[in-house]
Amino acid sequence: MDSTRIAAERCRRAFYRISSLPIDVRDRALGQVAKELTRHEEAIVDANRKDLEEAERNQLSSPLLKRLKYDGMKIDESVRQVEALIMQEDPIGRVLSRMELDEGLVLEKVSCPIGVIGIVFESRPDALVQISTLCIKSGNAVLLKGGSEAKRTNEILAKVIQGAITQVDACFEDAVHLLSTREEFRALLVLDDLVDLIIPRGSNELVRSIQNSTKIPVLGHAAGICHTYVHEDADLELAVRVCYDAKVQYPAVCNAMETLLVNGKVAGTFLPLMAKEYGEAKVVMRGDEATRRIIPVDEATEDDWTAEYNDLVLSIKVVGSMQEAVDHINHYGSHHTDAIITRNEATARRFMDLVDSSSVMCNCSTRFADGYRYGLGAEVGISTSKTHARGPVGLEGLTIYKWRLFGKGQVVADYAGQGAKGFTHRKLS
Amino acid sequence: MDSTRIAAERCRRAFYRISSLPIDVRDRALGQVAKELTRHEEAIVDANRKDLEEAERNQLSSPLLKRLKYDGMKIDESVRQVEALIMQEDPIGRVLSRMELDEGLVLEKVSCPIGVIGIVFESRPDALVQISTLCIKSGNAVLLKGGSEAKRTNEILAKVIQGAITQVDACFEDAVHLLSTREEFRALLVLDDLVDLIIPRGSNELVRSIQNSTKIPVLGHAAGICHTYVHEDADLELAVRVCYDAKVQYPAVCNAMETLLVNGKVAGTFLPLMAKEYGEAKVVMRGDEATRRIIPVDEATEDDWTAEYNDLVLSIKVVGSMQEAVDHINHYGSHHTDAIITRNEATARRFMDLVDSSSVMCNCSTRFADGYRYGLGAEVGISTSKTHARGPVGLEGLTIYKWRLFGKGQVVADYAGQGAKGFTHRKLS
Numbered sequence: 001m002d003s004t005r006i007a008a009e010r011c012r013r014a015f016y017r018i019s020s021l022p023i024d025v026r027d028r029a030l031g032q033v034a035k036e037l038t039r040h041e042e043a044i045v046d047a048n049r050k051d052l053e054e055a056e057r058n059q060l061s062s063p064l065l066k067r068l069k070y071d072g073m074k075i076d077e078s079v080r081q082v083e084a085l086i087m088q089e090d091p092i093g094r095v096l097s098r099m100e101l102d103e104g105l106v107l108e109k110v111s112c113p114i115g116v117i118g119i120v121f122e123s124r125p126d127a128l129v130q131i132s133t134l135c136i137k138s139g140n141a142v143l144l145k146g147g148s149e150a151k152r153t154n155e156i157l158a159k160v161i162q163g164a165i166t167q168v169d170a171c172f173e174d175a176v177h178l179l180s181t182r183e184e185f186r187a188l189l190v191l192d193d194l195v196d197l198i199i200p201r202g203s204n205e206l207v208r209s210i211q212n213s214t215k216i217p218v219l220g221h222a223a224g225i226c227h228t229y230v231h232e233d234a235d236l237e238l239a240v241r242v243c244y245d246a247k248v249q250y251p252a253v254c255n256a257m258e259t260l261l262v263n264g265k266v267a268g269t270f271l272p273l274m275a276k277e278y279g280e281a282k283v284v285m286r287g288d289e290a291t292r293r294i295i296p297v298d299e300a301t302e303d304d305w306t307a308e309y310n311d312l313v314l315s316i317k318v319v320g321s322m323q324e325a326v327d328h329i330n331h332y333g334s335h336h337t338d339a340i341i342t343r344n345e346a347t348a349r350r351f352m353d354l355v356d357s358s359s360v361m362c363n364c365s366t367r368f369a370d371g372y373r374y375g376l377g378a379e380v381g382i383s384t385s386k387t388h389a390r391g392p393v394g395l396e397g398l399t400i401y402k403w404r405l406f407g408k409g410q411v412v413a414d415y416a417g418q419g420a421k422g423f424t425h426r427k428l429s
Numbered sequence: 430m431d432s433t434r435i436a437a438e439r440c441r442r443a444f445y446r447i448s449s450l451p452i453d454v455r456d457r458a459l460g461q462v463a464k465e466l467t468r469h470e471e472a473i474v475d476a477n478r479k480d481l482e483e484a485e486r487n488q489l490s491s492p493l494l495k496r497l498k499y500d501g502m503k504i505d506e507s508v509r510q511v512e513a514l515i516m517q518e519d520p521i522g523r524v525l526s527r528m529e530l531d532e533g534l535v536l537e538k539v540s541c542p543i544g545v546i547g548i549v550f551e552s553r554p555d556a557l558v559q560i561s562t563l564c565i566k567s568g569n570a571v572l573l574k575g576g577s578e579a580k581r582t583n584e585i586l587a588k589v590i591q592g593a594i595t596q597v598d599a600c601f602e603d604a605v606h607l608l609s610t611r612e613e614f615r616a617l618l619v620l621d622d623l624v625d626l627i628i629p630r631g632s633n634e635l636v637r638s639i640q641n642s643t644k645i646p647v648l649g650h651a652a653g654i655c656h657t658y659v660h661e662d663a664d665l666e667l668a669v670r671v672c673y674d675a676k677v678q679y680p681a682v683c684n685a686m687e688t689l690l691v692n693g694k695v696a697g698t699f700l701p702l703m704a705k706e707y708g709e710a711k712v713v714m715r716g717d718e719a720t721r722r723i724i725p726v727d728e729a730t731e732d733d734w735t736a737e738y739n740d741l742v743l744s745i746k747v748v749g750s751m752q753e754a755v756d757h758i759n760h761y762g763s764h765h766t767d768a769i770i771t772r773n774e775a776t777a778r779r780f781m782d783l784v785d786s787s788s789v790m791c792n793c794s795t796r797f798a799d800g801y802r803y804g805l806g807a808e809v810g811i812s813t814s815k816t817h818a819r820g821p822v823g824l825e826g827l828t829i830y831k832w833r834l835f836g837k838g839q840v841v842a843d844y845a846g847q848g849a850k851g852f853t854h855r856k857l858s
Contacts, residue, residue: 386626411794425804
């Protein structure tokens with residue numbers, strides 16, 4: 001689709017202009033966004049009301065309607081988030097290392113923005129504000145696609161943000177661009193010459209479908225199959241409290257526990273205690289044979305070990321050793337977040353070394369795996385990929401680095417062949 | 430191809446075993462590799478001689494024959510490289526940051542290996558030794574595919590390395606696996622559930638074809654179209670020396686200059702001086718109209734601006750300003766390495782901010798963009814992608830991080846809703 005290529009080309013040119021804007025300009029642009037959001041509150045709420053009315057006519061489910069709603073309170077929250085983002089350190093231009101290669105030849109590794117980011121998100125209009133301001137802060141240009149049910153809200157939000165940043169500096173023109181149709185976003189996925197990173201925020205199906213249709217790097221996670229393993233030396237009271245939280249506190253999210261692994265030596269004591277608590281919270285439990293010999297639950301089939309219920313459902317397996325738990329997690333898990341409950345720090349560290357997941361935890365709830373809780377500020381997403389960024393990703397995930405080499409006329413010929421000069425390779429502070 | 434999946438599954442299991450081996454075991458394995466290479470020198474040279482004989486019968490070009498040759502001297506060089514690798518710091522288990530989220534709840538970000546790496550390389554058998562030892566050092570498992578012309582050499586090298594590391598620890602079984610056919614490597618490219626990173630070391634065509642046929646992240650560069658821009662305030666004598674080196678010292682490589690950009694204000698003085706030097710080195714020059722008004726060279730067409738000659742050929746363009754040079758580089762370049770010649774540091778920094786390339790340089794030759802010269806030790810490759818690793822990539826490019834959270838029974842419910850606990854988010858050293 002030609003219109004998408006044109007939009008992406010404009011966005012790329014905007015990136016070249018904004019990537020070197022000083023932090024005070026980027027922060028002033030964010031300040032203006034906060035102001036303009038407040039100033040246009042009424043119009044935004046109006047647009048959102050129309051989206052909500054249409055969504056109700058289309059009989060959207062009540063959780064979806066709740067996420068779609070963007071009222072005065074939510075606008076205030078967005079404004080507070082933008083203000084908090086202004087307070088964050090500049091992620092750009094940080095000298096990550098300096099080295100003298102030879103006298104008068106100095107190499108610097110310095111953080112910089114990535115380029116053009118394509119982001120697709122579902123339902124929640126506040127995501128548009130969060131994502132575009134994260135991109136402004138980090139000097140990236142962004143192409144956004146929201147859910148069609150939030151069309152009117154997203155359009156006015158994009159317009160308000162574009163207006164605000166362009167007021168501060170004309171460079172920002174085209175730096176935040178809203179794509180209107182799903183076809184436009186699909187067309188974006190093949191523009192690997194113009195788009196540097198895709199971030200999908202939405203259902204597992206959405207993420208998987210995007211991963212399957214682009215060569216552009218995708219930052220995100222398609223599944224969150226998280227485990228807690230209760231070791232034989234666990235404090236069982238602590239284990240009950242943590243496993244309860246990991247499953248029950250908010251089961252619809254990716255960092256909630258889906259499978260409980262229990263060491264056989266404590267299963268007989270632990271599972272009845274745990275099942276009592278889960279029973280009161282109406283958790284549906286499914287267990288392997290050994291579990292079913294201890295507590296009366298439904299049978300877990302092979303499919304249960306790879307299921308992300310996102311609901312008050314839990315699979316339970318009794319294992320003979322920590323290694324068996326590790327093998328189960330590495331085989332069936334999604335490399336998202338997995339925890340061990342143990343009194344022994346060496347055992348915990350061994351588990352954490354062996355489990356190949358973005359977050360590994362000891363004696364606490366998998367639900368902590370989150371950018372805000374990790375102190376990263378706003379969260380770009382949670383990544384289960386093995387390159388670039390892993391786990392909860394903050395602003396830093398929107399940056400990369402470049403190498404700067406300052407010389408005084410040095411040529412490689414002087415360092416080659418007989419009588420060649422040597423490099424000093426001296427680390428500088 | 431089922432045999433490739435089986436090999437990749439074995440390699441993945443090997444990764445789970447070796448990823449947590451302490452550095453002394455990994456280093457001892459490398460020491461054993463060095464010993465066994467020396468011990469099997471005769472057999473390796475024999476195998477290589479057979480490859481060379483066949484290659485001669487197949488009338489391989491003389492540069493290819495030279496790269497294929499792996500004699501006693503080259504084996505010694507490989508051994509020295511392995512010994513240097515042993516001396517390098519452990520890239521794994523480094524605590525990159527520590528933060529107290531709340532009392533008794535401590536988060537660590539710690540470096541770890543990536544997983545299973547698929548590497549394809551052409552001709553040079555020393556690449557096999559270099560790559561597999563880099564993977565051993567960094568706790569990664571590796572599937573290798575070399576050029577068919579080096580079949581016998583690669584087979585014995587893989588066998589010697591596998592034998593050496595397995596002697597030190599049985600965990601290493603299957604950690605280094607040689608794929609025999611091109612079909613096997615092609616089959617690997619679809620195994621994104623088992624392979625975490627692909628590194629192609631070879632021609633631009635090879636890299637491009639791999640990038641086009643896999644969803645697995647690819648670390649490398651498809652092209653090296655490097656520029657040097659001579660600014661109006663440049664020290665012209667310095668400019669001549671640096672531009673000569675960037676084009677002439679070794680034109681066949683990716684970091685050699687392909688296009689020279691000259692500010693119109695100095696073109697009249699600079700180009701005749703430069704053309705004289707290039708003429709003596711038999712560099713074929715092609716220029717735009719403005720260039721041709723100053724020196725008698727062939728006409729450069731649009732294709733020349735995107736050509737990677739890898740030869741003693743150079744395109745030349747006269748530009749009106751630094752911004753025009755930057756625009757040309759960002760538009761036609763390959764985001765590899767680009768340099769400015771200027772006396773003004775502010776101008777240099779501005780150029781370096783604006784040019785979107787993995788290495789940006791001032792007053793030195795683009796030929797410096799190289800892992801060894803950058804002090805990275807052995808080089809995994811040079812990356813022009815915008816995520817994970819950029820520019821010359823050393824051992825660090827074979828690592829990622831995981832998050833470790835140590836608690837004492839904390840649950841998320843305590844930090845949610847009314848009367849919730851707050852996070853301290855206190856940075857620890």
